[in-house]
Amino acid sequence: MLENVLKRRKLEEQMRKEGRLPPGQSLTLDFPVLHYGGVPRFNEATWDLRVFGEVDKEMRWNWKDFQALPTVTQTCDLHCVTRWSKFDTVWEGVRFSDFVKLFGVRPTARHVIAHCDGGYTTNVPLDVMMDDDVMLAYKFDGQYLDTEHGYPLRTLVPKRYLWKSAKWLRALEFSANDQPGFWEVNGYHNEGEPFQEQRFSRRGGFF
Ligand SMILES: Nc1nc2c(c(=O)[nH]1)N[C@H]1C(S)=C(S)[C@@H](COP(=O)(O)O)O[C@H]1N2
Ligand SMILES: [Mo]
Numbered sequence: 001m002l003e004n005v006l007k008r009r010k011l012e013e014q015m016r017k018e019g020r021l022p023p024g025q026s027l028t029l030d031f032p033v034l035h036y037g038g039v040p041r042f043n044e045a046t047w048d049l050r051v052f053g054e055v056d057k058e059m060r061w062n063w064k065d066f067q068a069l070p071t072v073t074q075t076c077d078l079h080c081v082t083r084w085s086k087f088d089t090v091w092e093g094v095r096f097s098d099f100v101k102l103f104g105v106r107p108t109a110r111h112v113i114a115h116c117d118g119g120y121t122t123n124v125p126l127d128v129m130m131d132d133d134v135m136l137a138y139k140f141d142g143q144y145l146d147t148e149h150g151y152p153l154r155t156l157v158p159k160r161y162l163w164k165s166a167k168w169l170r171a172l173e174f175s176a177n178d179q180p181g182f183w184e185v186n187g188y189h190n191e192g193e194p195f196q197e198q199r200f201s202r203r204g205g206f207f
Contacts (some may be wrong), residue, residue, distance in 0.1 A: 007174075008027060008029055009030075011027055012026060012027035015027055015087055017077060021085060022194035023195070024197055025079055025084065025085040027085055028085070031089075032060055032082075033149065034092065035120070036108060037119075037120075037149075040116075040168050045068045045124060047062065047063050047072055048061060048153060049169065049172075050171040051171070051172050051173075052173055053109065053174040054105065054106040054115075054174040054175060055103045055104060056105075058103050058147075059102065060179075061164045063107070067138070068100070069094045069102075070094070071092050071093055071180070072092070072093070072098075073092045073139075074091055074092075076089060076133055076165075077089070078165075079162060079194040081199050083122075086114065091137045091138075091139065091140055092138065092139035092142070093135035093138050093139065093156065094193060095134070097130050097132065099156075100130075104178040106121065109174040110175065110176055110177070111124070111126060111133070111174075111176075112126055112129045112172055112174060113173040113181065114166035114172060114174070114181070115170055116166050116169055116170055120166060121182050121184050122163060122164050122166050122181035122183065123178055124157055124160065124164055124184065124191070125178075128159065129157070131159060131179070131203060133159065134154075134156065135156050136169065137155070137156040138152055138153050138154075146160055150167030153168070154166055154167045154168070154169055159193065159194075160192045160194070161188075161193075161194055161199070163188060163192065164192050178190070184195070188200060189201050
């Protein structure tokens with residue numbers, strides 16, 4: 001126990017020194033689970049991933065076909081608006097900037113809206129999604145995602161607070177207009193950049 005407390009503090013100090021700990025965050029060695037509502041059940045027979053909106057070709061994949069797409073593995077840090085950060089997490093999935101080549105994004109597209117089982121949505125600017133470290137992730141630490149962490153598939157947007165990383169992903173909408181998602185209309189910041197500490201919007205909402 002004490003050993004873990006010391007290990008946590010030491011790592012946190014190291015991350016702070018390296019400039020990897022955003023303001024107001026503290027390091028956790030755990031992997032907390034956070035979401036609104038229940039955990040949706042995965043049914044392989046009915047599951048699909050759909051892309052629609054400002055794309056050259058609307059498409060859908062079943063789970064088997066999606067897993068046949070080439071993947072990348074990467075290590076990155078996670079920052080949750082509830083003030084925990086988790087460092088050097090290892091993910092495998094389809095890199096978003098590779099994925100879009102399969103259907104083509106129209107020049108009119110400016111925003112990507114993730115739609116999830118259960119109705120959760122979140123919006124991210126297309127240019128942020130095109131960063132090298134953004135992926136459609138399905139393995140964490142070499143294993144398929146735990147149900148609570150988004151099995152079978154989630155987006156991973158490491159440069160934004162973690163509410164922008166949508167669990168139980170079912171569709172990606174490419175849009176000319178911004179469409180604030182579930183938390184964005186309920187008081188969270190529209191951009192959510194952790195080093196600028198963009199936690200809440202001034203519009204208010206729940207919080
Ligand atoms: N579908 C869905 N995705 C979601 C959420 C949710 O409620 N539903 N919550 C978000 C929030 S607020 C956070 S902090 C992260 C938490 O991810 P984790 O449970 O894997 O730590 O998931 C995000 N993705
Ligand atoms: Mo969150």
